[in-house]
Amino acid sequence: xxxxxxSCRSLPLEGLAPPLAGHVHLWFLDLAELSxxxxxxxxxxxxxxxxxxxxxxxxxxxxxxxxxxGKDVRISRMVKGKPVLDAATHGGALDFSxxxxxxSCLIGITSAxxxxxxxxxxxxxxxxxxxxxxxxxxxxxxxxxxxxxxxDLDTWFLHTWACKEAVVKAAGHGIxxxxxxxxxxxxxxxxxxxxxxxxxxxDTWQLSxxxxxxxxxxxxxxxxxxxxxxGFRLLPVxxxx
Numbered sequence: 001x002x003x004x005x006x007s008c009r010s011l012p013l014e015g016l017a018p019p020l021a022g023h024v025h026l027w028f029l030d031l032a033e034l035s036x037x038x039x040x041x042x043x044x045x046x047x048x049x050x051x052x053x054x055x056x057x058x059x060x061x062x063x064x065x066x067x068x069x070g071k072d073v074r075i076s077r078m079v080k081g082k083p084v085l086d087a088a089t090h091g092g093a094l095d096f097s098x099x100x101x102x103x104s105c106l107i108g109i110t111s112a113x114x115x116x117x118x119x120x121x122x123x124x125x126x127x128x129x130x131x132x133x134x135x136x137x138x139x140x141x142x143x144x145x146x147x148x149x150x151x152d153l154d155t156w157f158l159h160t161w162a163c164k165e166a167v168v169k170a171a172g173h174g175i176x177x178x179x180x181x182x183x184x185x186x187x188x189x190x191x192x193x194x195x196x197x198x199x200x201x202x203d204t205w206q207l208s209x210x211x212x213x214x215x216x217x218x219x220x221x222x223x224x225x226x227x228x229x230x231g232f233r234l235l236p237v238x239x240x241x
Contacts, residue, residue: 006213011236012237017065026212026232027234029054029057031103032103035053065093074090081172083096095110095115099117102124108220114223116167116171116221117166118169124158126154130146130153133145136164137179159188162219166220169221182198183196185207204223206225210229212231213233
């Protein structure tokens, strides 16, 4: 587990300095507390409202780094669907990734390398995790997962799934038929790492697992020689007034 302190930053955001090479700015957002008072009064956000709020704040953050309003941020997609900043408009200044879970959002931003993030709620439980591992995980991961006790199985599976999701999103290949083509460290007690990868060198990848907030597990994958994570929690103006 990579110990990262998430410092609070409030709206509005302006003139954010881009991360240094090998650094990741990791933002945690509670979408409900950042939504409009009208939506807050309705209680939990619907999946559609979560997606809309998440996209809004992603553009807001990217705009703060790029020095433009969020509405002027142009996002396109790679062949396999990975969202990227439109090169014709913004150049290759930043790479980003976002993930949502249980009303919250994790956004990773870097200025060097390809990034992918995943966010999972601890309460998420997979049905028949060993069967799912046999279907989606590499042979090495399946074997390692067999050594988990029944009490640890859900934790190990969630850890592995989050790490693999982050790597796939960073690589930009799409999830179909990709999860079994590389292996990550399965045991949460050991440092997160990409152990092997078909057609690529695992040591070109950095992998970290963080706790952005109690009850949530985050994974960050970065194609770079090193990784340093700076964590932030985005708050509405009133929280810091």
